[in-house]
Structure formats: structure tokens, C-alpha cells
Amino acid sequence: MEAVAKLNNYPTSPRKMRLLADMIRGMEVEKALAQLEHNPKHPAVPLRKLVVSAISNWKQKNEGGDESTLIVKTIFVDGARTIKRMRPAPQGRGYRVRKRSNHVTVIVDTK
Template sequence: MEAVAKLRNYPTSPRKMRLLADLIRGMQVEKALAVLEHNPKHPAVPMRKLVLSAISNWKQKNEGGDEGQLFVKTIFVDGARTLKRMRPAPQGRGYRVRKRSNHVTVIVDAKA
């Protein structure tokens, strides 16, 4: 039985978060946690917490299950709200700065 965890409105661009999601997709959970712990990218910390949350959710659903067989079944990153800000530009103009955010969904499951 699979378990889901979601991270909503995290303030970094979806492209940066997808680079991490692509690293751990399909991995064993222990290996994915090790990869995220030693990754220098700043979204690795909340992604690691999200995987730990998915593991915890799986434990609550499957009380007698073996968590050694868990793997990241599905992980995807969607774009969320974009904050639009103005930056001063030459000759009285303003450049638009888009501050992006994203939603991450992780699904973990045990191998059959």
C-alpha cells in the first residue's frame, strides 16, 4: 500500500526542484535520503524532509510492514503561484521579476 506526502508553495523555481526529483526517482528510500543529505543544492533539505514524511505516512498505513523494501515510486514537481515584483530599470522603466514557487508530491511504496 503506497503513501503520499506533499510539499506546497515552496519558494524556489520548479526547474531547480525537478533536478533533485530526477535524481531520486525510483531509488530505494535509504539511498535517496543519503543522496539528498549530501547534495549541495538548497532545495535538498525540504525534499529530504518530504521523503521522511512519506516514510512516516507509509508506516502509519502499514503497521506491520518492512520499511527496508520501500522505494520512491513516483515524484513530480508542479509549478505553483508566481509572485510578480518590479525591479528598477534605466530611464524610469521597471523590469518584471517573477519569483516562482512549486508543489512537490512524493509517493513511496514497498516492492512486492
């Protein structure tokens, strides 16, 4: 029985978050948490909290189940809203700055 956890509108670019998502995809949950805890990238903290939330959701569904066999079955990162800002540029121009955000979905399941 799989469990899902979602993180919506996290303000970092999807490309940066996908680097971490690709790293933990298919891993055992304990190894994934250890990898994220010692990773220096700033999106590692909310991603670790999201995996912990998915484990908690799985425990709610499967009372008495063994969580040592859990793996990160599926994880994907989608682009979310983009906030557009203007930055001053030379000769009266303005450069567009796109502040991106993303949605992350984690699905955990037993092996």
C-alpha cells in the same frame, strides 16, 4: 500499499526542484535520503524532509511492515503561484521579476 506526502508553495523555481526530483525517482528510500543529505543544492533539505514524511505516512498505513523494501515510486514537481515584482531599470523603466514557487508530491511504495 502506497503512501503520499505533499509540499505546497515552496519558494524555489520548479526547474531547480525537478533536478533533485529526477535524481531520486525510482531509488530505494535509504539511498535517496543519503543522496539528498549530501547534496549542496538548497531545495535538498525540504525534499529530504518530505521523503521522511512519506516514509512516516507509509508506517502509519502499514503497521508491522518492512520499510527496507520501500522505493520512491513517483515524484513530481508542479508549478505553484508566481509572485510578480518590479525591479528598477534604466531610463525610468521597470523590469518584471517573477518569483516562482512549486508543489512537490512524493509517493513511496514497496518493490
